Amino acid sequence: MAMGAADVVPGVSGGTIAFISGIYEELITSINNIDFSLVTVLRKEGIKAAWNKINGNFLVSLFVGIFISVLSLAKFLSWLLENEPVLLWSFFFGLVLASILFVGKEITKWNLGTVIIFILGALLAYFITELPVGENSDSLPYLFMSGALAICAMILPGISGAFILVLLGSYKTILDAVHERDIKIVLTVGLGAIVGLLSFARLLKWMFNHYKNITLALLTGFILGSLNKIWPWKKVLETKVFGEKIVVVSDMNVWPGAFGGDSKLMLAIILAIIGFSLIFILEKAASKK
Numbered sequence: 001m002a003m004g005a006a007d008v009v010p011g012v013s014g015g016t017i018a019f020i021s022g023i024y025e026e027l028i029t030s031i032n033n034i035d036f037s038l039v040t041v042l043r044k045e046g047i048k049a050a051w052n053k054i055n056g057n058f059l060v061s062l063f064v065g066i067f068i069s070v071l072s073l074a075k076f077l078s079w080l081l082e083n084e085p086v087l088l089w090s091f092f093f094g095l096v097l098a099s100i101l102f103v104g105k106e107i108t109k110w111n112l113g114t115v116i117i118f119i120l121g122a123l124l125a126y127f128i129t130e131l132p133v134g135e136n137s138d139s140l141p142y143l144f145m146s147g148a149l150a151i152c153a154m155i156l157p158g159i160s161g162a163f164i165l166v167l168l169g170s171y172k173t174i175l176d177a178v179h180e181r182d183i184k185i186v187l188t189v190g191l192g193a194i195v196g197l198l199s200f201a202r203l204l205k206w207m208f209n210h211y212k213n214i215t216l217a218l219l220t221g222f223i224l225g226s227l228n229k230i231w232p233w234k235k236v237l238e239t240k241v242f243g244e245k246i247v248v249v250s251d252m253n254v255w256p257g258a259f260g261g262d263s264k265l266m267l268a269i270i271l272a273i274i275g276f277s278l279i280f281i282l283e284k285a286a287s288k289k
Contacts (some may be wrong), residue, residue, distance in 0.1 A: 003062070004069025005077060007154060013064070016157040016223060020099045020277040020279050025208060027062065027155070030055035031201035034225045082092075089232035090268035094275030096230060096244065097222060102279050103157065104220045107213050121221020129229040131167050140188050146170035148191025152200040157219050163229065228253065232268060 002021065003014035018024045034055045040052040051057075080088040107114060146168045154161030165171040171190075177185035207215040234251040256265050 001069035001073075004066035005073050005124040007066070007070065013154065013157055013161070015155045016096060016099055018155070019157045019219070020095075021100050021282065022227055023058075024157075025061070026058060027057070028201050028204045028208065030059050031197060032205040086232045086264060086268050087271055089230050091271040091275040093227065093230050093274035095278060096227060096275075097272075097278040098279035099157070100220055100223050102283065103216060103223060107220070108215045109213055114213050117214050118217040118221040118224075121218040122219075122225040125222045125225025126228050127225075128167070129163075129226065133211070138185070140185070142168075143170055143173065143188050144162075144192035144195075146174070147189035148196025149235060150200075151193040151196045153202075155197070155200065157223050178272060232272075 003017045006017045007014040015024070018027055038053060041053055077088070078215050090216050146165060149168065150161040150170075151166045153164040162171070165174060173185065174189055176182070176187070204215070208274055231253045233256050236251045256268070
């Protein structure tokens with residue numbers, strides 16, 4: 001449910017939540033087990049063996065939680081984004097800031113290689129958050145690619161799938177297709193997402209198996225670089241209307257009180273501290289179990 005809530009907010013990745021809740025590697029492994037060999041297992045050993053192979057109970061629990069969360073929290077989070085953006089971003093800023101320490105401490109050996117990869121990951125994520133928004137495109141191959149890239153971003157800690165769609169210029173097309181029930185576009189994006197998820201999960205699994213510290217350093221860097229996107233205090237420079245949504249396509253970070261007195265500064269700081277503390281409370285609760 002927490003992953004679903006994060007994915008509703010453009011700029012926050014469900015992958016970050018998966019990592020700090022300790023299910024990231026299991027998620028990657030479970031997705032990785034969905035391949036052509038599953039058909040053989042199904043035919044020779046039956047449904048139960050195939051279900052166990054893909055860790056079906058885990059995946060169903062997770063995706064039902066995400067689905068329920070998106071349906072139940074989408075309106076509330078959208079309202080907060082519109083009416084109390086500073087408070088919402090402050091909470092997530094504290095949460096993501098703590099997750100840098102949380103993911104970083106999983107690295108068992110720091111050396112020159114891991115430090116360089118960490119810095120490159122941070123610079124790449126920062127660069128992505130500063131990219132200009134692409135022009136809208138409705139080409140089916142392009143939408144297929146957009147679906148694949150967005151789902152990859154969604155399972156990467158630190159990078160938001162919705163934000164990638166805005167950058168690629170596919171956000172409005174996909175949003176309109178969902179509203180208008182354009183099956184052709186929805187299926188194209190969905191197929192792209194499935195292909196992207198299955199292929200990218202393989203790459204991540206291989207990286208975790210062979211270069212775990214390097215992979216963790218890269219992911220930690222991604223999370224650090226993404227802080228630029230979720231800094232609570234911003235000056236909006238340009239917006240675009242996508243269907244019924246107004247999306248900020250250009251803004252700049254400013255210090256609190258840059259436009260006069262910030263009456264909610266103390267509340268924003270408290271929410272950031274709550275978000276920061278939540279990670280370590282979750283970790284302690286999980287370790288007791």
